[in-house]
Amino acid sequence: MNIKNILVTLFAILTLGFTSCKKEKQQPDANQTGSFTLEFDNTVNGAQLMLNTQNYTNANGDSYTISTFKYYVSNVKLSKADGTTYSIPESYILVDASKPSSSLISIADVPEGDYTKINFTIGVNKERNLAGAQTGALDPALGMFWTWNSGYIFVKLEGNSPQSTAANHTLTFHIGGIVDPNNTIRTFSTDFNVANPLRIREDKKPQLHFKVNAGSLFTGKQNVNFAQLNFTMGGANSVIVANNYVSGLFELDHIHN
C-alpha cells in the first residue's frame, strides 16, 4: 500500500466517521513478534529469468543462456530509524531459480517495529565456511559446497555462450572463497522509504520484494568477456565477478505492508 492509498483510505474512514475502527494496529508492541516474507524475483537485466530457453546479452555483447542460477543470502539484519538492529537468527537462505518455492522465504518471530533498513550477506559468513557439517540451507548435499577446498559456493551461474571458449561453449561461474585477497564475501544493504517502512506486527505479514539480476555478474566494475572469462571456481576471477554483483545483484522493488 503506497502513501496515496493510505491517504485515500484515511480520508474515506474520516468521512464515513468510523473513528473508533481499530482494525489495524498502529503502534508496535515490543513484546510481540510478527513475521514477513522475503521475495526474490530472478531476472536478467530487467527481463524475467527463463532457464535454458531464453537468450540474453551481456554488456560485452556476448549472447548467453542460463541453466543454473543459485545464491545464498545470509545473516539478515533489520534496522530501525533509531539505529537499533535485529539480527534474524540462523538466517541462511538458498535461492535456486529452478525451484520457485525457494524464492519466497517466510521469516517469523521478528519483534514488532517499523524497520527502515535491511542488511544481508551475499554468500555465507566465514565462520560457517569453516564449521563442521551443516544442515538446512547449508546442507552440503545441495551442491553449493566445495569439497576439495572446503567452503560454500556463494553464487552459482552456469549456462552457455557461443562466445565461450570452454568445451561445449559452457559458462561456469562458481563464486566463493573466504581468504584474502580472493575473499568474495560481500554484503548488501538498502534503506527503505521512511514513509513506508517494513511494519512488523503480530497480525500482519508484509512482503519485501527484491529483484535479483543474474546479469549483474557480468557488468558493473568490469565487463566480462566470455571469450576470456567463462570459468571460475574461486580465486582472482571470482573476485571480479563478486565486485560486479555486489552493486547490481539485489534491488529492492517494493515493500508490501
Add this chain to the structure above:
Amino acid sequence: MGVLYACSKSEAIMPKIEEIVFKVPANFPDAVYKFEDNTLSKNGFELGKKLFYDTRLSADKSVSCGSCHQQFAAFAQLDHAVSHGVDNCLGKRNAPVLFNLAWQKEFFWDGGAKNLEIVPINAVTDACEMRTDLTKVVSFLNNTSPYPQLFKDAFGNSTVNSQNFLKALTQFTAAMISANSKYDKVIRKETSFTIEEQNGYHLFNEKCASCHAGSLFTDLSYKSNGLDLTSIDEGRKTITGLASDLGKFRVPTLRNIELSSPYMHDGRFNSLEKVLEHYNTGVKHATNLDATLFQNGKLGISLSSAQKQQLISFLKTLTDNEFIKNKNFSEN
C-alpha cells in the same frame, strides 16, 4: 544349557565396545576437534564405524572408506601409490593415514579440507573414489535397515540427513588415537630405547624434527621436500593460488610410518630406505624447496648408511601395535 546358549548367542550379537572415551594423551597438545555439537557416544561411534566399512555407499557398491584406509596400514592403503576407487579408477594422491585427526586443523595433502566433519564428502563424491553424492547416500541410509534405528539411537532422530551421516563418521575417525608406541612408552619412562634406537632418536632430533615436530611428528605445515624440480601436482597452490605454495604438501606425521608405505603425496617411495636416500642424495633444487633442505649451498640431509639404519630403527619405535590391533576400530 538353554540359558547358557542364549547368553553366548546374545554376546555374539551385542557389540563388543564397552565405552568410548576421548582422552588427550599426556604427551599431546590440546585437541583441535573437541566433539562440540557432536557429543561422542558409543552409539554414534559404532554407527560411524559401520558407515566407514559399508561398501554399499559407493557407486558400484565395491568401495568403502575402509578400502583405502586399512587398519593394518595405519588406515592408509598398503601397496597403493594413489587411492584406488570404483571401477578400478586410480586417484591422484596417496591415501593418508587416519589417526590423531582430532589434532589436525586441515586435511588432505594440500590442506583443502578445513574441518574434520566435512572431510568424507570429498571421497564420497570424487569420481575416482566412491563416485556417489550425499543425496544418494542419505536416501540409501533412510531406506536401509537398520540404519534409521541406528541413527535414532545415536542422534535421537531416525531421519538421516547428511549432517548426522558426517557427524557419525567423525565420531569414529576423531576417536582414533595412536599414542601408545614404544616411543610413547619411552617418553613415559615405561621402557627404554635400544642403543640403535637411541642413536636414531638423536639423529632424528638433529636432522628431521624441525618439520616432523613434537608429539604428533609433524608441524602441520606445507613444504616442498624437493621431489621434482617442477612438481606436476601443484599441491598447496591448488588451495591458496599462491605461486609460493607450488609443489608444497602437508608434512605428514611419522607415527606408524613403518606400516603406511608407500610414501610421499604420490606414493613414489615404497620403503623407508628409499625415503631416506631421497633426503641423502635425491633432493632437487625445486621451486619453493624448504630452506632446511638447502643449507650452505648443499642440497638434502647427509646420512651415512649406518645413520639411515639408526633412523629407521627409531622410526619403527613409532609403530603403535595396540592401535593397529584395536578391535574398536576393526571391521569385525
